[in-house]
Structures are given as C-alpha cells and as structure tokens.
Amino acid sequence: MLPSAGVYYFPWEINSSVPEGEALRTFGRLCCYDMARSEAVLATQHSSAQYQVCVDTKFVEPFQAQLGSCYMVLGEAEHREGEGPVVKARILTCVEGMNVPLLEQAIQEQRKYFNERQERMGSSTS
Secondary structure (H helix, E strand, C coil): CCCCCCEECCHHHCCCCCCCCCEEEEEEEEEEEECCCCEEEEEEEECCEEEEEEEECHHHCCCCCCCCCEEEEEEEEEECCCCCEEEEEEEEEECCCCCHHHHHHHHHHHHHHHHHHHHHHHHHHC
16 A cells, blocks of 8 residues: 655654654655664755754665765654654655755645645635
8 A cells, every 4th residue: 555645844844743643755865874773864954954854764674875865755753752753754765966945946836736725625615
C-alpha cells in the first residue's frame, strides 16, 4: 500500500503542533546520519536561522547516505518524549541539484491554490 501524498511542510514549520501520525513531506541537506540508530538529520537555512529535522530511517534502509546532499522525505510525524518531532521516513530521496527556492515558491503557490479552492467550495455550499 502506498503512503498518502502528505502535506508539504517547510523544515522550520515542523514542531510539536504537527499532528502525530500526519503524513508530511519536507526537505533539507543531510548533515548527519547514524546507521546504528537509524537516524538522519536534515538541515536547512531560513532567514538567519538554521533548522534541523530528525528523520527515522528504519523503513528506508539500507540507503547510500551522501552527507551534504539535498534530500526530500515523505513520512509520518512522530512525537518522542524529550525530543522534538521526528519524521518516520517511508520515502527518502536524494534530490541534489534541485532548485530549492523554486520548490519553496511552488509550495507557497500550491497552498494558495488549495486555500482558494477551499474558499470556493465553502461559499458554494452555503
């Protein structure tokens, strides 16, 4: 069975407000990978701050980790005691060479479209 499509979250939006078990997509540069613990860390810069997303890689191993390369992950949010949220990866893809600013713009446009569509559907039912 395929995982659900997942909502795009920017790495700086992934926090405790993301519902447990929600399918999500995000991206970042692989800055750390611990094969023994099946954990990777994706990092990205936004404005002047550095953001990190913890990724559980149990379901996608073995994979060829390329530190410093850009990765996209599709998985579910999981909240662990004493830690921030973790993305349990179902798909982890190296997307080195991807135009990240263009991806960010596309995500914003998709959100705008979904919001406008929701408003149209809401106004047509009332």
